[in-house]
Amino acid sequence: MSDISLAGGCSCGAVRYQCDGEPVMAAHCHCRDCQRSSGAAMATVFAVPKAAFHLLQGKTSTYAYTGDSGQPVIRHFCPTCGAPLFTEVTVMPDLQFVRAASLDAPAQIQPGMHIYCDSAQPWGECQDGLPRFPKLPA
Numbered sequence: 001m002s003d004i005s006l007a008g009g010c011s012c013g014a015v016r017y018q019c020d021g022e023p024v025m026a027a028h029c030h031c032r033d034c035q036r037s038s039g040a041a042m043a044t045v046f047a048v049p050k051a052a053f054h055l056l057q058g059k060t061s062t063y064a065y066t067g068d069s070g071q072p073v074i075r076h077f078c079p080t081c082g083a084p085l086f087t088e089v090t091v092m093p094d095l096q097f098v099r100a101a102s103l104d105a106p107a108q109i110q111p112g113m114h115i116y117c118d119s120a121q122p123w124g125e126c127q128d129g130l131p132r133f134p135k136l137p138a
């Protein structure tokens, strides 16, 4: 286990989680579900190996929708305060995707790309020079 500790939780404090080690990727996601569930132009997410993710406290509610793979994507959020927390993607079973803004110290994450730019909003464009992908990187 590295010395980076990625700890976070929801707004009301009922749900807490911790990740061991470094994220394997981090991205700004412009998909419609991230837009709807955040109310913003994009959601910033990172991924860690599933084994490195630990739910420490609380119980989440879930909402399952169909990803563009045709397989379910299961989004977890706090049933009390509604804060979006993490996501399981059926076609990527070894990874846990986590909303970066739910971290205690979100600046720990350094996003490296924009994904699902096909549905990016004109008022949500970033001129940050990061690679942009219509959906996921190939």
Ligand SMILES: [Zn+2]
Binding pocket: 010, 011, 012, 013, 014, 015, 078, 079, 080, 081, 082, 083
């Ligand atoms: Zn909460």
Ligand SMILES: [Zn+2]
Binding pocket: 029, 030, 031, 032, 033, 034, 035, 043, 116
């Ligand atoms: Zn998304």
